[in-house]
């Protein structure tokens with residue numbers, strides 16, 4: 027058809043079910059299967075065909091059907107019960123925040139992607155789902171919290187495999203009237219529009235409201251008639267296009283995002299940048315301060331003091347760095363707007379890159395984000411460590427362990443990913459309010475009260491559902507690719523519900539090593555085809571459109587799945603999204619993850635599987651290094667890294683096969699009781715992982731470690747017309763200017779050997795070059811087996827510093843002395859980045 031126009035005819039909801047529309051526009055339904063059922067029952071086919079989307083379902087269902095359910099007693103009873111739960115949730119007075127953090131300042135959270143539900147495809151993978159889950163738990167906990175993101179009107183992409191298993195990408199233009207969003211309105215009732223200058227173009231940005239329980243998400247959209255065709259596409263695709271587009275999207279997210287908050291009068295005191303994509307929000311916040319009369323450096327202090335930055339990956343592709351020339355095209359007017367030189371501004375983001383054999387200064391989003399914040403974290407304990415090492419070059423003279431990057435280990439939103447069947451079962455042993463205290467480890471011990479049979483019944487039920495889902499999807503794919511009738515018919519017998527089933531699904535980034543399982547094909551064939559104890563596998567995952575090696579992995583697995591020895595027993599599903607993810611984490615018996623350590627910063631899908639009683643089987647990287655306790659799943663390989671990647675892959679593959687053959691398969695089929703039983707592993711995985719890796723625990727950690735302190739700090743720094751920001755900025759300028767002229771020499775009276783508890787006299791002579799001696803911390807640093815202890819030397823007031831430094835334990839020490847400038851109010855000692863090590867005297 028040649029479309030000349032479009033119109034949406036809204037349904038007339040009968041009064042008895044009138045609130046179906048209100049509920050459709052609150053993503054509360056996305057973690058409430060009973061609420062989803064109200065829509066799917068209206069028309070299961072429409073529900074499935076249109077991506078399980080309540081707004082769309084209401085639009086598509088015939089009026090007659092609505093009129094019928096409106097008088098259906100059964101339906102109305104369920105409707106009332108869901109609405110009662112919804113109202114209770116929305117109106118809960120005693121939230122976690124009201125009881126535990128009443129003084130908390132409002133948080134604005136910025137992320138490039140959000141995964142809330144498959145019907146809103148503005149996410150690509152783990153980062154987005156994490157951000158979506160973060161918002162859901164912020165709502166559950168009752169935090170003062172607003173999120174900012176982008177409305178990609180073609181989403182990420184729909185993945186299609188061709189008949190050779192090669193990934194093709196399809197982009198569908200979303201019809202916004204079918205999404206659970208509404209135009210955001212300014213306090214005076216106008217539809218919110220903000221504008222931002224990118225290069226020489228003034229770009230209009232529309233702002234949408236997305237309601238997630240008690241909180242809201244503002245989504246930015248440039249697809250408005252005021253903009254040129256090109257500019258309308260700025261918010262077309264997530265991670266699409268080239269670097270030019272990326273930078274412009276970052277300007278939008280950061281700058282237009284702040285403007286949207288202001289236009290809507292949204293309170294925000296603490297700013298959380300989820301990944302470096304959001305770092306340019308610092309520019310706009312500094313501009314606001316500069317406009318209000320502050321100088322650039324004072325403004326920077328003020329802005330950074332209330333900002334948190336979370337870094338999510340050590341992988342280079344996840345840490346954008348752009349040439350200065352590229353940045354000039356889109357940031358050209360910013361130095362002037364901020365009253366700062368281009369040099370000084372870019373220096374804050376500088377990360378020299380080796381491009382084509384040449385060292386070039388580049389604008390790193392991660393470095394800029396670190397400079398725009400006064401708190402930073404990685405997403406697991408090991409990732410914190412890896413990040414400190416990775417970014418220590420920003421703190422010359424510091425040891426990696428001192429680099430001010432902490433960690434909060436990721437979690438997942440339990441209710442979003444736990445099957446209704448498992449929730450119902452859990453409700454039989456957990457307290458009534460269990461969904462409000464998911465982080466409570468004691469509470470979860472009640473899972474011990476679930477019998478082996480109860481658990482296996484639920485798991486068999488969800489496994490059957492998953493297999494039915496897989497068969498239907500494979501059938502669709504076969505038909506589309508023109509497969510033979512025999513091949514299409516074969517999809518009816520794919521996989522078997524009584525076979526141990528292992529799932530592997532995630533983005534197909536190469537470091538995740540999706541094909542590791544196939545390293546020894548014969549051994550794998552023996553495992554899969556064991557006559558009494560067979561094993562089957564289901565794979566899924568998208569490769570980034572530009573990632574040909576990732577696509578080759580997909581194709582390799584696809585081809586393997588067609589080999590005679592693996593047919594029907596190894597399948598790879600297309601279009602991994604949150605819908606596929608839910609089916610898999612709920613339906614498989616084991617969740618597999620074998621990234622190349624230490625590149626998986628956290629990983630979260632294994633947590634989702636554990637919530638459903640599917641133990642995790644993974645490399646000891648990211649969250650699993652913390653989560654594995656010897657009873658709740660299995661490790662792959664050892665806790666170490668390898669210099670030779672091939673050796674690492676061999677060792678990990680070997681370990682994978684061996685654990686599968688010797689431990690997992692015998693346990694699953696063995697029929698043992700007690701601690702050797704399968705059910706024991708299932709219970710342990712549910713009760714240990716659910717609380718510790720709940721998103722609720724994660725967000726509480728963010729509140730306590732970062733949101734509360736940054737709220738206080740931000741206020742203190744900004745008080746009295748930014749008095750403290752001025753002091754700190756002025757002091758840093760002065761100290762940085764003098765630093766080249768300071769010097770320090772030291773002497774340590776060290777015996778060749780001594781006994782624990784003895785002391786060594788250490789002294790230093792300092793030339794402070796005009797810096798006040800009170801503002802210099804002079805300290806001895808003892809390095810014993812890589813572990814640092816620091817001991818302050820006391821000032822004698824004449825430039826000499828000394829102390830009797832205790833040598834507490836036996837061992838080999840290296841001793842150094844250094845000097846660091848400090849004043850009250852710094853977020854940490856390395857904030858100036860200035861460290862001077864003493865020469866020996």
Ligand SMILES: *Cc1c(COP(=O)(O)O)cnc(C)c1O
Nearest residue numbers: 151152532603604607629630631
């Ligand atoms: C949880 C999730 C991810 C993250 O998976 P990892 O194994 O942690 O990389 C990616 N995509 C979807 C759709 C998810 O639900």
